[in-house]
Amino acid sequence: MAKQKRTKTKAKQGAPRQPAPEAAPVKRGRRKATEAKLENLLATAAELMAQKGYDNMSIRDVARATGYSLAGMYYYFDSKEQLLFQIQRNTFESLVTEQEAAVQRAKSAKAKLEALVRNYLDFFLRHTNELKVCAFEHESLKDAAYEEVRDIRHRWYRLLAGIVADLTGLDPAADDASIRHYTLFIFGMLNWIFMWFDERRDTPIETLGDEMIHMIFHGLPRQTKNKKG
Amino acid sequence: MAKQKRTKTKAKQGAPRQPAPEAAPVKRGRRKATEAKLENLLATAAELMAQKGYDNMSIRDVARATGYSLAGMYYYFDSKEQLLFQIQRNTFESLVTEQEAAVQRAKSAKAKLEALVRNYLDFFLRHTNELKVCAFEHESLKDAAYEEVRDIRHRWYRLLAGIVADLTGLDPAADDASIRHYTLFIFGMLNWIFMWFDERRDTPIETLGDEMIHMIFHGLPRQTKNKKG
Amino acid sequence: MAKQKRTKTKAKQGAPRQPAPEAAPVKRGRRKATEAKLENLLATAAELMAQKGYDNMSIRDVARATGYSLAGMYYYFDSKEQLLFQIQRNTFESLVTEQEAAVQRAKSAKAKLEALVRNYLDFFLRHTNELKVCAFEHESLKDAAYEEVRDIRHRWYRLLAGIVADLTGLDPAADDASIRHYTLFIFGMLNWIFMWFDERRDTPIETLGDEMIHMIFHGLPRQTKNKKG
Amino acid sequence: MAKQKRTKTKAKQGAPRQPAPEAAPVKRGRRKATEAKLENLLATAAELMAQKGYDNMSIRDVARATGYSLAGMYYYFDSKEQLLFQIQRNTFESLVTEQEAAVQRAKSAKAKLEALVRNYLDFFLRHTNELKVCAFEHESLKDAAYEEVRDIRHRWYRLLAGIVADLTGLDPAADDASIRHYTLFIFGMLNWIFMWFDERRDTPIETLGDEMIHMIFHGLPRQTKNKKG
DNA sequence: CATGAATGAGCCTTCATTCAT
DNA sequence: TATGAATGAAGGCTCATTCAT
Incomplete structure (x- = not known):
């Protein structure tokens, strides 16, 4: 028989899909x-x-x-990293799903982009903390958990990049770098909000949306003395 | 919302101005x-x-x-936080000084903004790590050290906000929020670069500068099939 | 030296005799x-x-x-230590009872020792895990539980020591140390099996028994080129 | 650049040979x-x-x-397992080296086995704790550390198995299992000592050596009323 | 009978920091 | 200047055990 090599049980690693919420219809x-x-x-x-x-x-x-x-x-999660993972996956999945739906509903490329921005700002208000964690703690995840969240993030990226390609008429084959850059400029504007948004100073959020949409479609407003008139 | 100031349980902070570099008049x-x-x-x-x-x-x-x-x-710095502080102060001070000089040299508001962007991207290439630390570890400083760096940051903010006010013709008294938002959109684009810049894919940086300047002045490029003609 | 009794910092021990198996006269x-x-x-x-x-x-x-x-x-046992205790007591009690019976059945001292060895090896095959726990986790028990198992172990020891005394003709009064040593040598051979026994390599177990009995009665086999033959 | 995936530094795994004791002739x-x-x-x-x-x-x-x-x-070792490893490697290496030397010095196979037993008992008295740890905590090591100690253990095994083959005249090719068993019986006697040795009762250790050697060469002593005559 | 939920105690390990030399 | 040696504090995690249901 020979004494077995002792092993800690541990187990569970990666990104264990938590049991489907509806699993047991008991209690x-x-x-x-x-x-x-x-x-x-x-x-x-x-x-x-x-x-x-x-x-x-x-x-x-x-x-x-x-x-x-x-x-x-530890009754509720298996490790600190799993805790982060659950937050990121739940939130990001919700966000991207909402964004996709919002974009789908809109007709023109212009309307799609507008819808994406407005939905994002709305989601931001409803889930500020969670979304900030998604935006800034991406790199704290490792291995399978990292990859799963990264995949959701990619879905999001492709959603916006597609609209940008449509709108600009840039060719994904020839102008990939440009599409990428403009897309990431927009993500930069969106994500940087966490660094400065102040509920007292920066509401109503619709105004912020107006401004960002103006920036995206026309750049800084011109000399008219009155912005978004 | 604005990112809360991070606090460790353990504190201790004094006069974070580290001994002036000239302290000991040694050989x-x-x-x-x-x-x-x-x-x-x-x-x-x-x-x-x-x-x-x-x-x-x-x-x-x-x-x-x-x-x-x-x-x-510990011969070279007094604490981990002082280490961070030295990096941030040195780098940020250099950056803002360079930015101010670049802006000063330019004549029109448009040229000033363009100069600011190009100088930033150039500085970014020369001091990627340090600048990233400035951009993302702002909140890891506390008390006096935090305030000193914040003040430099404000100088930077005012520099860009002034140009934005000039360019848009928005009235700092009446349209403060708008100026603020457009300014922060630009900072968002600039700072988010750390999250995605890849030396192999995203050079030459002049092209990136062209694109960002286009975005700032005109928004996304239009249907012309060819960007930056 | 004798292995010290293991002690956890946290203790608590009561009357480890678990409720007699007949306790509740349920259906x-x-x-x-x-x-x-x-x-x-x-x-x-x-x-x-x-x-x-x-x-x-x-x-x-x-x-x-x-x-x-x-x-x-915890419906089935009161504590981890009780669990260990139940295993040890049940198993050890069975073993020693079987051993005593096997010895009793044999006529000569030589036959008795042989019977003891063969029965042990047989029991070992039937209850490998439990017996290993008895052999190596002796010291994990404390207080009353420890003592109860130790008493069974002593019964076993005396059984073998008696045979050894008979066989060697050593005088328990005068040569106690020697009897003790030879007895413990045999226990050493028997118990160490857990460290190396491999079902694939070391069967049939009768052969192993032959060899051990040879070792006990004659020492290592001699130059005859053919062992057990 | 893209934010690197955060990694803890950790490092050092397996069985790092500690710096040669004579490394730096300073201080x-x-x-x-x-x-x-x-x-x-x-x-x-x-x-x-x-x-x-x-x-x-x-x-x-x-x-x-x-x-x-x-x-x-933790200034002195890197982990609990490394601590165990250091003890096992140092001790086991010393033991096996001593054993090899003792065996080498002896002329006949019989003398070699005798030397091995006596040296072991002597080493046991000098390093009781360490040797016990070697004998019983073998399985608590993992991976590289486990393998390194296992290799030393094998050296020891082969040393004794070689003598047993010589003495018995058993053919390593044909009677491998038998050689193995007799060898392990002897290891059993030797290692089980930790379970019962009592300095007060079981000294002088030379007597114990006499007895064990008798057991190995002749089995239990016979009816002569006088043991180890 | 059986379990979901919860906890106090304890464990291994890392870290920023100090101080004598 | 520079470092070997050492430590208080804290952090992630596991475990035996309990208790209401």
């Missing part, structure tokens, strides 16, 4: 309650990550903020 | 050598911070990368 | 089912302990391997 | 002192591991026992 009340707790926990974690950054946030912080014990947290 | 040769070492050290640290993020980089990493002993590092 | 069918489950559980636990060691095995491992919930395990 | 006094501290630390750790088992011993235990802080321990 509905229970399920609901636990799910609500998990959601609250993810929201709290997202807030802390947005505030302090992933590396600087400790699971202990989340425990303190939610009122749970440290060990209690 | 010149010595001074030179020491300064060169310091500069090399700062460059190495900037590289590591750009790669891994401030929180995730350890002083041990810097020691390993420079060949010094761990304790030896 | 017979129920009892049967529960007992079968318990036995399966003990077997699984023994396997895991044999593989990973007591300290390195977690109740979670057992739960996973049996399909029970973690909390569910 | 002899210092070196000596530090080495002495390390040796004392390893001895203390070995004692604790022998007492409680590797899994059950915490680095905190070692820190407490040596008077160092917990973090201080």
